[in-house]
Amino acid sequence: MxxxxxxxxxxxxxxxxxxxxxxxxxxxxxxxxxxxxxxxxxxxxxxxxxxxxxxxxxxxxxxxxxxxxxxxxxxxxxxxxxxxxxxxxxxxxxPGRTGPAYEGLPAPDVPGPDDCAPLDLPVELALFARQLEMRPATADRPLAGGPRAELVAWVRFRDGRALDAAAVATLADALPPALYARWRAPRPVPTAELTVHFTDALDDGAPEGWGLVRIRTDHAGGGWAVDDSAVWSADRRLLATGRQARVVRARQEGGTPGARPASGRAAAGTVNS
CATH class of the missing domain: 3.10.129.10 (Hotdog Thioesterase)
Structure with a gap:
């Protein structure tokens, strides 16, 4: 049916x-x-x-x-x-069931959100980021030309929504592509496929407030990249892990950042950011 x-x-x-x-x-x-x-x-x-x-x-x-x-x-x-x-x-x-527990992906040892300064992404680069408050928790920053493709930040929704599974799926893709930590100029790196695995930490309800999000790229080549992400609650419980396949485009292929079609679908044959 x-x-x-x-x-x-x-x-x-x-x-x-x-x-x-x-x-x-x-x-x-x-x-x-x-x-x-x-x-x-x-x-x-x-x-x-x-x-x-x-x-x-x-x-x-x-x-x-x-x-x-x-x-x-x-x-x-x-x-x-x-x-x-x-x-x-x-x-x-x-549903949940009785079984062994194992914590193999602890939260990064970083300062709490109150000890991290806010980050405002340019609206022309990511309009959606205005719906989130982001506070980087390490020295890595987008477009800073750093040594590694990894970003870690505290993130929360400005509308105060709880971190249910749908919100956690959004947070798994909330940070800029991890390659941005190595680059100094933006380019489109749209997502072709995103898979999120949720933990039993969500079985008892949706936590409130901040989530700690990490995204990193372990390999990129041939115009593609694979990003791994993880989302923890404010009390450092793992909520979900994610992996996505991304297309790495040349700068001129992305069109105008933030541009919106008047209605309906955008151009076919491409993937979503």
């Missing part, structure tokens, strides 16, 4: 060529959880493939009713604009 859901695209969540990829992933998760899976089980993973930039019109999702096993449920979804697919993905849901 195919079911449908619709999400308006918030123009405040704009990136280089379309709606911010992490925000789109969060909207897709909300549609899958509430529209397709019935909101019955915690989400364990979300994979979103970006087929084209998400424009200003409504984003219409169609998806399968979840295929349900003994303990998990999975559903597939597609997001359309103007009748064309722009995102494609899947979500896996499953």
């Amino acid at each position: 195919t079911v449908h859901a619709e999400a308006p695209v918030d123009p405040l969540w704009w990136s280089w060529e379309g709606a911010h990829g992490g925000w789109v992933a969060g909207a897709a998760l909300t549609a899958a959880r509430d529209g397709f899976a019935g909101g019955r089980r915690p989400v364990r993973s979300l994979t979103t493939h970006f087929l084209a930039p998400v424009g200003a019109g409504p984003l219409r999702f169609s998806g399968t009713a979840p295929a349900t096993g003994r303990r998990t449920a999975a559903c597939l979804f597609t997001g359309h604009q103007d009748g064309e697919p722009v995102v494609l993905g899947s979500a896996l849901f499953g």
Whole structure:
């Protein structure tokens, strides 16, 4: 059985060529959880493939009713604009259960948010960043020409929303591409695919306030890069890990940063930021 859901695209969540990829992933998760899976089980993973930039019109999702096993449920979804697919993905849901615990990815040993200075990204570079407060927690900064492709920052939503799974999916893609820590001039590095794995820390509810986010690139070449990210709560509990495939474009190919189409889809054949 195919079911449908619709999400308006918030123009405040704009990136280089379309709606911010992490925000789109969060909207897709909300549609899958509430529209397709019935909101019955915690989400364990979300994979979103970006087929084209998400424009200003409504984003219409169609998806399968979840295929349900003994303990998990999975559903597939597609997001359309103007009748064309722009995102494609899947979500896996499953309840908690008794089992061994292991903390193999501790939060970085960095100062708390009150001891870190705010960072304001240029609005022409990332309009969506105005919806977030960012405070870098290490010496690495975007476009500073540093020695490593890694950024770590405290991030929170200016509207005060709790860090539920959809918000955490957004935070997994909230920082600039990790390669920006090595570069001195911006260029588009849009996301082609984003996968987020959620931990049991979200099973008991959504934490409030700050999230600590780290993103790093371990390899880039051939016009592609792989970014790994992690999101911790204010009390340093791991909430999610993410991995995304990015296209690394030449500077002149990106168009005007922050430019928005008047309506509907942006140009097909590209991927979302």
